[in-house]
Amino acid sequence: MRYHPLTMVFQIYQLVKNSFLIALFLFVIKRDSAFWLFEYGRYVFVIAMLLSLVYIVVSWIVEKYEWKDQTFYIYKGIFVKHTSIIPFSKVQNVTKKTTFFHKVIGLTSLTLETAMDGNDDAIRFPVLSKEKADYLVELVQSGDHPQNIEEVSSETAESTQQKQEAADRVIHFTPSRNDLWRASFTSLSFLAIIPIVLGLIENIGPLLPDTDLFEGIFQVLLDNKGLLVGVIVLTAMLAAGFGVVRTFIRYGKYEISSNSTHIFIDRGVLDESSFMIEKEKIQGLEMHQTWLKRIFGLVEVKLISSANTDNKDGSVSVNSLYPFLPLNKAYQLIEEVLPIYQLNNELQRLPKQALWLKLCRPSWIWILATIGLGIFKPNFLQIQQAWWILSLVILFVIILHRILDYMHTRYAVTSDQVQWWHGGLTSRMFITKRKKVIELTYSQTRLQKYFQVASITTVNRSNPPHMETLDDIPVEYGQAIENWYLKRQEDVLLEKNL
Amino acid sequence: MxxxxxxxxxxxxxxxxxxxxxxxxxxxxxxxxxxxxxxxxxxxxxxxxxxxxxxxxxxxxxxxxxxxxxxxxxxQSWSYQFNEEYLQLCYGILRKEWVIVPMTKIQSVTTTQGPIMKTYHMRSIKVETMGSSHTIPALEEEVALSLRQTLAKYAKLKEVDEA
CATH class of the missing domain: 1.10.287 (Helix Hairpins)
Incomplete structure (x- = not known):
């Protein structure tokens, strides 16, 4: 089956978008330059564009996809043929994204992500009709349970029941107006105007007739205090307004829902995206709290999945539940959406000696920074002694960070899950199931041995592998965790047909 | 300890x-x-x-x-053990580490041998898992080969939710 014909239009649109700046540079800004790089660059550019166009058309004709027996077959490449065969069960999560472009032509895009790395880590349909997208999602969703799982006796009965339940989705969270207001200030989104304005000045600056005009305006402002204050207030208001609008657009329409097997996140006003992941495929949960969010009592909840969830285009990362959840709401949400994770309130604290250890540990960053500062002695703000003041500031921040880390670290290990908080200025909670931990390391440095403490590192499947370290817990606890992990087989079902 | x-x-x-x-x-x-x-x-x-x-x-x-x-x-710092369920490694001079790798998470086992190791009849074993890779630096040839077979056999089992 070929991809949707409008895929070509989409790719051409992307090509134009990506090469626009280069074209502007070559043909408008440096129009009169006879420098060989620009002279020949123009020809190279035109040829490259033509070739790209041909490539887009030919690849549309050649590249195909199909599915049979719960498996996708993807055929790619013009000169080098490339076939990927991906069973439905390997699909980790599904993202449907409707950008502004897609809205105009009434279509959508779909990405089925797998746990592989490399170029074919996902099946992408850049343009396809909404019905087709829904059909494919349905297809993958129903194929999520391959035959051999249903051999495990207890699940057979459930699976038919699951199919009925799959229809009814429960909405767990939509942000209220209040949530959004708080989000727009804690996200510091009003600062986002700065790079945009700077970018504008940089891009438009050379095109303006003369820079004297700028300096003239600047001089008038400096001379007139009232006007200056007015301009600053106006700018601040503009920035705040911009931040609020940005936040409302990004997080305004947001809906977290789930059924018995899957979690769905729908979001976006201009660029709509909807994300779906099977609950079983969630490897763990993470909570992030920056110091600013802590003041407002907000937290970001992230799902750890084995697919590659890097947000390359700088958009909201797909695996984040909602970046500005009130803390109690976040706990409640996790309990509702993922009832197998029991959040503990009774967490262990670190022993006193861990604090002394944290303070004793040599800080390489500080040592190197101090050596660097000592050698170069930068003249910061015309202060001679700036270098050792800076060094002291760094030391202070590091000590503060360590004390906060000591205060934030709390942990609990129950029958089949482990949960801990750690981190200094930004504190993080991590929770996972024993069966989802694919490797565990217990480690102890000489210094830790002296203080009778140890570290535990867990590895979870993700791309790249998700590592979490819990530092400076008492030796007995460390070994208890190790023994706990050695009993992992209790939670794990083995496939029978091997 | x-x-x-x-x-x-x-x-x-x-x-x-x-x-x-x-x-x-x-x-x-x-x-x-x-x-x-x-x-x-x-x-x-x-x-x-x-x-x-x-x-x-x-x-x-x-x-x-x-x-x-x-x-x-x-x-002296290096030791290892394995059974049907886990491969355990222990190493490190200044910072001691005990690593536990479930057999089911092992993806591949490789043995390698350089010219010096060859004269002393030794091989090293590299175990790759889903998350990382570990190398046992040197074992006698027979031990290495039999360990490779054993690991391969145990690693064959698969867990249900492994996709």
Whole structure:
């Protein structure tokens, strides 16, 4: 089956978008330059564009996809043929994204992500009709349970029941107006105007007739205090307004829902995206709290999945539940959406000696920074002694960070899950199931041995592998965790047909 | 506490092999430095180049001394054990680590052998898992090969939710 014909239009649109700046540079800004790089660059550019166009058309004709027996077959490449065969069960999560472009032509895009790395880590349909997208999602969703799982006796009965339940989705969270207001200030989104304005000045600056005009305006402002204050207030208001609008657009329409097997996140006003992941495929949960969010009592909840969830285009990362959840709401949400994770309130604290250890540990960053500062002695703000003041500031921040880390670290290990908080200025909670931990390391440095403490590192499947370290817990606890992990087989079902 | 040692150890000949291979590396280092000194003299490089070379020589001398002592500690720090469910490794001189890898998460097992190891009939085993890779630096040939078979056999089992 070929991809949707409008895929070509989409790719051409992307090509134009990506090469626009280069074209502007070559043909408008440096129009009169006879420098060989620009002279020949123009020809190279035109040829490259033509070739790209041909490539887009030919690849549309050649590249195909199909599915049979719960498996996708993807055929790619013009000169080098490339076939990927991906069973439905390997699909980790599904993202449907409707950008502004897609809205105009009434279509959508779909990405089925797998746990592989490399170029074919996902099946992408850049343009396809909404019905087709829904059909494919349905297809993958129903194929999520391959035959051999249903051999495990207890699940057979459930699976038919699951199919009925799959229809009814429960909405767990939509942000209220209040949530959004708080989000727009804690996200510091009003600062986002700065790079945009700077970018504008940089891009438009050379095109303006003369820079004297700028300096003239600047001089008038400096001379007139009232006007200056007015301009600053106006700018601040503009920035705040911009931040609020940005936040409302990004997080305004947001809906977290789930059924018995899957979690769905729908979001976006201009660029709509909807994300779906099977609950079983969630490897763990993470909570992030920056110091600013802590003041407002907000937290970001992230799902750890084995697919590659890097947000390359700088958009909201797909695996984040909602970046500005009130803390109690976040706990409640996790309990509702993922009832197998029991959040503990009774967490262990670190022993006193861990604090002394944290303070004793040599800080390489500080040592190197101090050596660097000592050698170069930068003249910061015309202060001679700036270098050792800076060094002291760094030391202070590091000590503060360590004390906060000591205060934030709390942990609990129950029958089949482990949960801990750690981190200094930004504190993080991590929770996972024993069966989802694919490797565990217990480690102890000489210094830790002296203080009778140890570290535990867990590895979870993700791309790249998700590592979490819990530092400076008492030796007995460390070994208890190790023994706990050695009993992992209790939670794990083995496939029978091997 | 950190005297906790696992069942099996590396091949007893390992310190010797490691010492030989590191000495060769250091020798090559000295030869390269010698050539650089000659170049320095011949082309009259600036003074700072000379001091950098002196620094490198000192560095290499320290490295050579260290490589005569370290293999014994390295050997003593290493131990491993395995059963049907887990491969456990324990290593590290200054920072001791105990790694537990479930057999079901092992993706591939490779043995390798360099020329020096060959003369002493040893092989190293590299175990790749979903998250990382671990190398057992040196085992007697028969032990290595049988361990490879055993690991491969145990690693065959699959867990249900592994997609």
């Amino acid at each position: 950190s005297d906790r040692v696992l069942e099996h150890r590396l091949s007893p000949a390992f310190p010797k092999v490691r010492m030989i291979s590191e000495s060769i590396t250091n020798m090559v280092g000295f030869v390269v430095l010698g050539i650089l000194f000659w170049l320095d003299f011949y082309f009259a490089w600036p003074t700072w180049a000379f001091w950098i070379l002196i620094g490198l020589v000192l560095f290499n001398i320290v490295g050579t001394i260290y490589s005569l002592i370290e293999p014994f500690y390295f050997y």
